[in-house]
Amino acid sequence: MKVLVPVKRVVDSNVKVRVKSDGSGVELSNVKMSMNPFDEIAVEEALRLKEAGKASDVVIVSIGPQQAQETIRTALAMGADRGILVKVESAVEPLAVAKILKGVVEAVQPGLVILGKQAIDDDCNQTGQMLAALLGWPQGTFASKIAVEDSAFLVTREVDGGLQTVKLNKPAIVTTDLRLNEPRYASLPNIMKAKKKPVDEKVPGDYGVDVAPRLEVVKTTEPPKRQAGVKVACVADLVGKLKNEAGVF
Template sequence: MKILVGVKRVVDYNVQIRAKADGSAVELENVKMAINPFDEVAVEAAVRLKEAGQASEVIAVSIGPDKAQETLRQALAIGADRAILVLHDGTTEPLSVAKTFKALAEQEGAGMVMLGKQAIDDDCNQTGQMLAALMGWPQGTFASGLTVSGEQIEVTREVDGGLETVALNLPAVITADLRLNEPRFASLPSIMKAKKKPLDSIDAASLGVDLTPRLELLGVVEPPARASGSVILANAAELVEKLKTDAVLV
């Protein structure tokens, strides 16, 4: 079974995000970029399935500019066997990404597609669900645990009321939550080996997919600065009076 794993290049989660002066987008110049944390968990899960003999090949896929090769090399260092970069310089949207993965899954004959449950830049949490609908495959979203047995996979999902376990027939789409696993540290030998693993760059047009955005971004603004706190007053009477006069009711 081949596993296709989505890998998105995003701003490193340790970086403080800034909006551009004109409010047109997030500032990306001279900003550290990294693999989306949820996608890193998905790559680790796919590699573990291969190590357990339940998958034959792990293929990392990213959609983005040529610089996204660096992100794919991170996935290869974790243990993916090869990578595919769908070249695209503009923004991507969940539906077009789902269509791209559908085309690649059919082309590669994948038996499972694993994605992070969401990307930390747009927080859409839509691509996996859209892909499952397009493919007609069952889906296990927000996975915090999974077990493959033959042609079936059990997925433990995190839901509002606790945990839910669902049994799915393969092929299937799985989206990973952070608690699914702890991604391994890529050692220097693994990083060196990753440089020699195959990484193919293709155009979206070759897959018959149009990545033109269908949504218009109206603007990006930073959240307002937090207001300074108030000094706790000396006694309860003064506190009650201040609450009556100054407190903002929500």
């Protein structure tokens, strides 16, 4: 069974995001970029399936600029087998991403697609669900555990009421939650080996997809700064402030 793992190049989670002075978006110049943390979890789970003998080939795909090849190489250094870079210089909306991934799936023919539940730059949480709809495949979102049976996957999902286990017939789409696993670090020998692993380059036109944006970002602003708190002398004062100033009750 082949496993396809889409990964996204985003601003590193430890970097403080700065908005451009003209409000047109987020400043990306001279900013550290890395793999989306949820996608790292997806890569790790795919590698664990391979190590357990449940998967034969782990394929990484990324949609973005030429620099996204570095993100693919990171996944290859973790242990993935090969990569596909779909070169796009501008931002791509979730629907276009899902359509491109549909074309990649049809070419690669995986038995499982694992991807992060969302990217930390836009927090859309849409691509996995859209891809499942386009392919007509079963989906298990927010996975905290994945078990493989002969012809199906058992996916434990985190829901408001606790945990829910669903059975998905192969092939399937799974999106990862934070508690699924702890991603490994790439060793130096594997980093060197990753430089020799194949990465194919494609463009959206190869899959017949138009990536022209359907939405226009009017303005980007920083969130308001948090106001300083106050100390209260007693519970009665606290209740009074909650009632009269905060309007909680």
